Amino acid sequence: MTEPLVVVEGLRKTYQKGPKEVAALKDVSFEAFPGELIAIRGRSGSGKTTLLNLVGGLDRPDAGQVTIAGRSVTGMAESGLVELRRDVVGFVFQTFGLVPVLSAAENVGVPLRLAKAAAQEREERIRVLLTLVGLADHVNQRPYELSGGQQQRVAIARALANRPRVLIADEPTGQLDSQTARQIMELIRALVRSEGVTAVVATHDLGLIALADRVLELRDGLLEEAAS
Numbered sequence: 001m002t003e004p005l006v007v008v009e010g011l012r013k014t015y016q017k018g019p020k021e022v023a024a025l026k027d028v029s030f031e032a033f034p035g036e037l038i039a040i041r042g043r044s045g046s047g048k049t050t051l052l053n054l055v056g057g058l059d060r061p062d063a064g065q066v067t068i069a070g071r072s073v074t075g076m077a078e079s080g081l082v083e084l085r086r087d088v089v090g091f092v093f094q095t096f097g098l099v100p101v102l103s104a105a106e107n108v109g110v111p112l113r114l115a116k117a118a119a120q121e122r123e124e125r126i127r128v129l130l131t132l133v134g135l136a137d138h139v140n141q142r143p144y145e146l147s148g149g150q151q152q153r154v155a156i157a158r159a160l161a162n163r164p165r166v167l168i169a170d171e172p173t174g175q176l177d178s179q180t181a182r183q184i185m186e187l188i189r190a191l192v193r194s195e196g197v198t199a200v201v202a203t204h205d206l207g208l209i210a211l212a213d214r215v216l217e218l219r220d221g222l223l224e225e226a227a228s
């Protein structure tokens with residue numbers, strides 16, 4: 001049997017909100033297998049962002065473990081996490097997060113520069129990625145010259161730049177109209193197949209949920225397998 005690529009065991013995270021403690025995650029465990037697209041759904045405030053941040057090494061849990069490709073994310077020093085976020089995990093956010101003064105090509109090139117890819121290899125990878133997301137004719141445009149859907153395409157290309165094993169997306173269609181959202185979710189579905197990446201996507205979007213291989217529901221800080 002195939003080994004899981006991502007193993008999450010007993011994650012707990014509590015935030016201090018003024019005098020109150022908020023238990024965002026109480027005891028969350030799941031596994032994601034290579035090439036799987038997992039949708040995480042749950043009401044606003046159910047802990048989806050918290051969970052994704054812990055899986056991708058953007059934050060640390062109070063208890064529990066995250067392992068990606070046999071490497072303990074939760075046990076890593078900060079230098080290891082920087083490397084993990086550069087090489088192993090790609091992130092896509094609701095608000096795109098592009099650098100406004102850089103062109104589409106330059107935005108996609110940022111993680112390649114951080115990974116010290118040679119100039120020629122970088123140019124070739126940028127070309128392939130922007131073609132893959134349907135933006136071959138928009139390489140020199142800045143984010144403000146692109147539509148929301150096009151900006152999210154650039155962000156997806158950037159997330160895939162260093163060939164990550166895991167793609168983490170937090171409400172990737174949350175700011176898009178329904179037709180554009182549909183195109184972006186179909187793009188994510190296709191890229192998970194063609195690039196063999198494992199995707200964990202937090203979403204309210206029923207269309208995206210329908211395209212997932214598995215749907216997990218966060219409720220009261222606990223995760224349940226849900227019918228898609």
Ligand SMILES: Nc1ncnc2c1ncn2[C@@H]1O[C@H](COP(=O)(O)OP(=O)(O)OP(=O)(O)O)[C@@H](O)[C@H]1O
Pocket residue numbers: 015016017022023024042043044045046047048049050051
């Ligand atoms: N930095 C923080 N400080 C204090 N409380 C926080 C912090 N981040 C999240 N929370 C609280 O933890 C809970 C889970 O938040 P989280 O953002 O993970 O939920 P979510 O499911 O992603 O919500 P949404 O769908 O609205 O984005 C919420 O009650 C939230 O208010």
